Amino acid sequence: MRRSLDLTRLVLTSNGYIQHLKWVDWTKRWHIYYNLPADYCDTHSLCGAYGSCDIDDTPVCGCLEKFVARYPQQWEKGDWSEGCVRRTPLNCKKEHVFIKYSGIKLPNNKYSQYNKTMTLKGCRQVCSRNCSCTAYSSLDISNGDKGCLFWFGELIDIRKLSVRGQDIYIKMDSSERESEAGSKRNKAMILTLMSFSLLMAMILLSLIFLLHKRKKKKKLLLKEDFALQMFQLSTLTRATNNFSLNNKIGEGGFGAVYKGLLEEGQEIAVKRLSRTSMQGIDEYKNEVIYIAKLQHRNLVRLLGCCIQGDEKMLIYEYMPNRSLDSYIFDQTKKKLLDWPKRFHIINGIARGLLYLHHDSRLQIIHRDLKASNVLLDIEMNPKISDFGMAKSVSGNEMGAKTHNVVGTYGYMSPEYAVDGMFSVKSDVFSFGVLLLEIVSCKKNRGFVHQNHNLNLLGHAWKLYKEDKSLELVDEQLVDFCNISQVLRSIQVGLLCVQQHPDDRPSMFSVVQMLANESLLPKAKEPGFFIERDVFGEEKSGSQTGSSKNDVTITLLDPR
Structure with missing residues (x-):
């Protein structure tokens, strides 16, 4: 029988990602990420334009290859909403190429068009002639030679998939194809040099390993973890008298706020995220990222959170005199x-x-x-x-x-x-x-x-x-x-x-x-x-x- 997960304590990192304190195997780790609202690759435009979401990575958002963060400082702080831009700006009226990206969930198709009969070669020609067209892909992955899908404008909601991913061809400056070819030549040269001497190869690998280890150590030193208490849903249900209207003390775009009383006698305020509020999901993430790291007598104190099933809640110290x-x-x-x-x-x-x-x-x-x-x-x-x-x-x-x-x-x-x-x-x-x-x-x-x-x-x-x-x-x-x-x-x-x-x-x-x-x-x-x-x-x-x-x-x- 599979053991149930123990979600008694989470750790909040500086990039806004919530991790379990214990090491668990891949299947359990996926299950934790699926239930946490601090990344959620399914959140609309989480990584912004040309950002790719990977549920198994930390942080979850990264720019597609050959793209860079639009605002690097915001990106490093875990604010990915402004997305990424091409490393080399594109002028579609000049010479351009299409770079293939594999293994992804295709972008949001709100501003897309499709053709059921056109071949991929025809798709490439059509998209190349249309300045507004930014990418194309096969319409049917089971029959890749027939039908294609075009995108117009920036690409959002791209997600990395390990098994069921598809291919997309994104319009890029022609220099990117040249740099790609140059990269391949460099790799071939490295392999040739490695073939001359096994000793040189070992030295090279050792240097790479040491550099990676130093970079990882530096990253760990910059990371600040904060323990966040997890409350059980049953505890909060009892504390708020099953979220009674009599206990309701506020409401906003995110959902409702309830007064609660824990069994040990502590009064709390419970902010309950509405299941239909996209605004609330963003606010929830912000509250966890910022309030958990702030400690001052003139700032309200976050006591913990509850993440159970579809329920997502934040628990604060209760303010008996309400608001100013x-x-x-x-x-x-x-x-x-x-x-x-x-x-x-x-x-x-x-x-x-x-x-x-x-x-x-x-x-x-x-x-x-x-x-x-x-x-x-x-x-x-x-x-x-x-x-x-x-x-x-x-x-x-x-x-x-x-x-x-x-x-x-x-x-x-x-x-x-x-x-x-x-x-x-x-x-x-x-x-x-x-x-x-x-x-x-x-x-x-x-x-x-x-x-x-x-x-x-x-x-x-x-x-x-x-x-x-x-x-x-x-x-x-x-x-x-x-x-x-x-x-x-x-x-x-x-x-x-x-x-x-x-x-x-x-x-x-x-x-x-x-x-x-x-x-x-x-x-x-x-x-x-x-x-x-x-x-x-x-x-x-x-x-x-x-x-x-x-x-x-x-x-x-x-x-």
Whole structure:
């Protein structure tokens, strides 16, 4: 009888791959990979354009031969979404060739055409004449001489198969055929030299072995493993009273969040991935990759996960006071937050972002900082949550550009919402919006004033120019607050939401400005200070009820 797998503990590596702690044979290892959502070669566009997914390799994504990563630094960090490009750029109007790739699952056929009668030779001629045609393949592998399939545009969802793979012919620059021939000549020369002397062959093999061993050792030194506790589905079912509606405390695009109570008395929050949510699968992977590696008192703590059958869940520490938006935007509960508590929350969020941007090993850009993604513990300490949209960047402060703009209207910086450019300064902008919301107990989006049509940023900027910033403060705080501290906080918020990223301070500077009484620079005009009421509502995915005032968006280029 085959023994059942023991999934009591997993190891998360720096490239986002989850491995079992024990060595198991090939069949069992395949079974583990099949059940884990951290790679899943069947995930749409997991490896991006011209990336090949191999379930038996680590990492699972690699570029096809003669292709290189489009953004190498992102690729090395396990973000393969931007895919690969040809090593030698292709101009199909010039001389080109077709390179054969064998043993693969053919790419997504959304932008493909087929012909049932044409031979492969005819396919080659047709594809060669059409500049938009990027590849062709046999339509029927059982009868390779008849019928062919053409692809137009970039190739995605390629997967390496060991047995049932097919052949595909991809259009390439003619120099690649020459380099291939040169490679063959080099191999022949090496074989000839090896035939002259067995001793030389042994030396060559020894050198190759030593170089490979050194490279592997270096790779292991760079790898950082994190043990992640695995929860049994039965344990979480009992803890949440069979995922009762009474235990449900939030919902978003990924699925629902439930409050749970473990048998030993520990309260937990269980994020349950919806089986129909593709957005949720990406968020799940991001949460595992990033949160498991982050440790800071102002970041929510990931306790473990559950992967069993079709169920995929993340387990967090439970935040009894739910999310910040449930306080500052509620006419009754906001009275519980006096100015010292609010200033404590502002400073805690700032320190959490400082850790993400400068002190963590990954340098994380959150990309969706907002009131509903700040949770409050029993002592009202703030903890940043929901890293489903987070990105890791290199030391380059400007970050990167993306075609997939994700985030929440009202908190997104202009350069990110309009051009897809995100950096640590994008988070600084979001922090500035959040700071002004905490001070005023007003939402940036949906803000209404009887004398103008500006949003909260525009209103704060107008008052600042007129030297009337105190009018922005929540009315219940005016007579019971440190006025100089409040005015200083408002000016810091306006510095953070300035139009141009270079004008905004770093989070290190923000923490310093909030902590001392040094002279602050003059704030310049903020970005997005005109209210445009063209968006709908959203549901929040944090440990709270629905937040119907922000819109989390994902703008995707058409595939």
